[in-house]
Amino acid sequence: MAVFLMLLLLPWSAGGAAVCRHCPGPLQNGSVVAQYCASQAGTKSEGRCCWEQGTHPERLLGLDLSNCSLSSLPPGLDEATTTVVLDLTKNPLTLLPNSSFLGFTQLQTLVVPLALKCPGGNSAWEEVTTNGSSRFCQGQRNHCNSSKELAWLCPEDAACAPDGPGLVQCLCKSPFHGYKCLREGTFPMLLFCGILGAVTLSLSLLLWGTQRRKAKKP
Template sequence: MASGTGAGGGPAALRRSERSPRPRPCHRGPYRGAPARGGAGRAMGGFAVLLSVLSVLPLLPQAARGAAVCGRCPGPPRNGSIVSRFCESRRDTESEGRCCRERGSAPGRLLGLDLSNCSLHDVPPELAEATTAIVLDLAENPLTTLPSGSFLGFTHLQLLAVPLALECPGGSDAWQEVTVDGSSWLCQGQRNPCNVSTELAWPCPENSVCASDGPGLTQCLCDSPFHGYKCLREGTFPVLLFSGILGTATISLSLLLWGTQRRKAKTP
């Protein structure tokens, strides 16, 4: 008798078990929805991280992005090279690989770069990290070409060594003096192409001035308070409007990605 009607078992316990069956392992309810929320969250998180990285990159000092080019060739600057002589003549420099930097900041501004005898057949893309260089040595390399665009932004460059098979970037008119030093050309004293008497091939538009952008290269900078395409807009740059448009576009794209990922995850 007691075994059929007891509180811990019997028909009463059996009826409770029938009314509340155990959930199936492959349930299609909340167990399927959880991954969808997680996937959308991960997509949103990754997109937010990407936006953060893109917003921070322009704020990094250019000197901090020169580590790759300094290690392009093994060892320090070669003894007797124009870079080693330049760095030794200054007391405010310190060596880092094939570079010498300005001492006193972390990291210091890149002043000299020695890429001589590095078996370079083309100008390495890492060269764009050395736009602050004053002295650059590319001698004793089997370089086949030396595009002038490779020196875009090298406005501080005053001494450059290139193989004799090539010519100084921008031509001899872009330098105050071009001489032969052993098996290389020495391009010395970069000229400002905006100060030459010859007419520029692409003159700057109205409300702008010409500025040097590297050996034989120029750029047009808008006079204040003009800005925009061909410097046709007058007044201060609309920072608030630009920030509002950028923020709205970012939020809209984030919501679009979130909705797309959620809808795909819910599709059986």
């Protein structure tokens, strides 16, 4: 019971907390994350992160990974999808794949080294500017609202939804589901779980029987 309560009290998720501790020390003085955190009421800084207080779990708003000697994006970044401000400056990054920001629908300010482009391209942002050795990608655009050209990506019974800078996803409209939202009606969850459980149990028994016979052999 005590362990369960401790898990509930952990901020947001283990993955998000791990990202906050990826670089030593607090928020860098003058970083966009530090400025954002100071300008927002009801926030607190912890390691390289800025958290929104008063929510359960607490929501990660800002992530400062500037000057962390990063040659690639750190593991666990996908656990920080609620981030509004992210600073990646002063790092020897050479590649910034668009898929790295899948699910970052709340991201409004991303600062990257000047050598890198904004993920999704300039069209994915309201404003792209440069300042010294940094590139500022600001105001993530919702391509589902701003571009009619993307409508063909989704099947007839699905709706377009943003999924990160320059990324979209197709969500099936009720009561459709399945591949290309071609199936209508409620998803047969009980039947699916029953079949999956039966297959798993059968494979487990088969493996247990074969391994047991091998163990009995001298």
